[in-house]
Amino acid sequence: MKKKVIYSLIVATLLSAGAFGQTPEGGWDLERCIEYAVANNITVKQSVLDQQTAENNLTRSKASRLPSLSASGSQSLTKGTSTDPITYDFVSQTIHSTSVGLNAQVTLYNGSKINNTIRQNGLLVSQNSYYVEASKNDISLQVTEAYLQALSYKEGITIAENNLKSSEAQATRSQALFDAGSIAMKDLADVKSQLASDRYTLVTAKNAYDQQVLTLKQLLELEPEQSFELAFPSKQEEGILVIPDKYTVYKEALAIMPEIKSGKLQTDVATLDLKIAKAGYQPTLSMTGGLSTGYTNTQRYTFSEQFNNNFNQRLGLTLSIPIFNNLQARTNVQNSRIEIQSAELSLTSARKTLYQKIENAHQQATAAQSEMEAAAAQSDASKVAYDLAQQQYAVGAVNTVDLLVSQNTYLQAQQKYTQAKYTAILYYQLLQFYEGNPIKM
Template sequence: MKIFSTLLCIIAFVSSGLSQVRTAWTLEDCIAYAIAHNITIKQSESDKDIADVNYTQSKYSRFPSLSASATQNMNNGTSIDPITSRFVTQMVHSTSLGTTAQVTLYNGNYINNTIKQNELLVKQNEFYVSEAKNNVTLSVTEAYLMALYYKEGISAAENAVYSSQTQLDNVKKKYSAGSVAGIDVADLETQLSSDNYNLVTARNSYRQQLITLKQLLEMDPALPFEIAEPTLPESEILIPDVGVIYETAIANMPEIKSAALQTDIEKVGLDKSKSGYLPTVSLYAGLNTGYTNTQNFNFATQLDNNFYQNAGLSVNIPIFSKYQNKAAVEKSKIAIEQSKYTAQSTSKQLYLKVESAWQNAVSAQSGMEAALALRNSSRQAYEMALKKAALGTLNPTELLVSQNTYLSAEQKYLQTKFSAALYYQLLQFYQGKEIKL
């Protein structure tokens, strides 16, 4: 019974896993999975972890350093005993032990500015992570909608094949009865071959797009994968004013915040460069002892007798640095100006993206209304042509023209519908809203 129960559990688990694999992925599923697994995002998170480590290390720079040393020496001939500092002419074996501590009391506020700069770098890397997630989100959205477009293209191509095959069957019957010419059969056979080719192309395009989408999700290309088919709006959607969208984007997009933060980082870097003109004050202290074979005392006694302490204060005053400090200050000033230019350029690029998405959304929505009207009218005309063809009042060539007109209108409608969906989602994104279908 235990074995039977175990087998049932295994079968249930495998069945559950298979059902999960076969479940169609929504756009929200794809975005969430990509954010959790995409390599670019993980690299950005690793860079942020490094910034955290650098920030922590810089805070410890305020503390004293402490080190210990142990040295074993052997000298032969005339030399100075390293423990007694006497001239001796013999083989000298000596042991030196010591600890040293040092702390910087003042260095032109360099340490504090380094801590401040590294803290800003941590925040900037957080923005970089958010920017990477945004880029992946946009890429997944575009790839997903393109996959939907190709998927609907398969349906359109299958309908075209079915329609052409039906017409060809009917025309062959009429040809056998002698009511149509052979050229009509040949034209329909050519049309059917073209429609079959278009169907193969549509299926290949869809499969390739699924591979592209799975690569963004960092999924194994061999794994089964299918996307859900949401219902896209066919009516007019309210598109906000481009100025309102840009104001929201400029206040929330991480690339804008990171570019502005770079100027603050460079300003702190200027303060660090100026510290090179100021003196550095350090305090040091040490404990030392040692043993030498030139003294007639045992090891423990010598360690006690030779024990001494030292402490001191050092001041390093820069007088001439061969233009290094001056160059560092000038470079920092240039870096500040460059960061300002970068921030301005980033803002302009964002406005261009928002303006482009807004224009495309408006154009796609207007085009979708026209394409929908064209699709409906051409479909109605095609349906009427089918009825006329069945009654024998319309020849096959005229029917083909009507069919191709309808298929072309259907293709244009699909293009505008998915373009409108894509650019509307982009506008939602720039307004800080969740992308969802």
């Protein structure tokens, strides 16, 4: 397997499974968020209900092999000349009659329609289980992306707070310099303007974080009044990320991704549907049987005697041969063949879509890593430049504009690094997911 080794400052939790597990009481780490979302997401619940429906359909199709049994009973009053419903004699009098019966029917042959329907419904149960798995995967990826974005915003707040502290200290020093007559009013105004801008940046960062937390809360289907506080890892350390070869990931994904498995099953389902449709050309042979008895007032026997005397049993075979059924069988066969082709095209499309996702994740992870390395170098250099500018400003060696430019350059480098870092983490996790590894940071 070809692998590209990436060296960077990265969240320590990517290197050990325990870091995200250290959750304060009442806090939500990534693992807990995913677990809760999978258990409570509406789409996942709906897919589970669909699977239960498929299981019920399978049970019903298996029961088609069993004979049907029904009971009947009737009570009638007939006046005038008519046929006695029990004796079948033609009489001219008022008739009171009672009849009861049991009827059974079982299909002996119908072109293997019942067997193929059972097989098809069995495949649909398996297919719906893949739909459930795919729904769980989708919500897990959404929660992971939202959680990492919240983590990025949380780190952005820390950067903004540190920058604000630096600006406040700078404003204090500038005020002292102005009072001593060392700088002009404009220089002091520029520093205070920067201080106000940094306060606004901090507010914006906090608002972005709060909005992201709300998004994550909605993904978890939490009630509006339910308290929700995210838990994040507290430390970072230097580590190594290994981005797997995209073709190896794709090969692994083809074997394990539920959307590919369900696509393959859909072709099998459509093939069985064709066999079921062809059964419409075949004759149907059924066995029927029945028990019946009755009472009529036209006979002189008692009710119990008539029920005993009129008791009869019936057993028969029924053969139904289709000759012309308004092209229904032919149309069903043609549509089934089209469904097979459609299922094959859908499977090809699913494979292509999967590769596109893996290709995109690989490109994004690689690009983000390069950006992160460049941003890290820029951040280190700009920090040195900013520290030096502060010292020079204190002794009047640089003006206010140069100081503020240096400060903003350092801030932007930090923000770029944070964004690139969490982009790399996200797409690295996606590649791990497509390889079949659980999302566990």
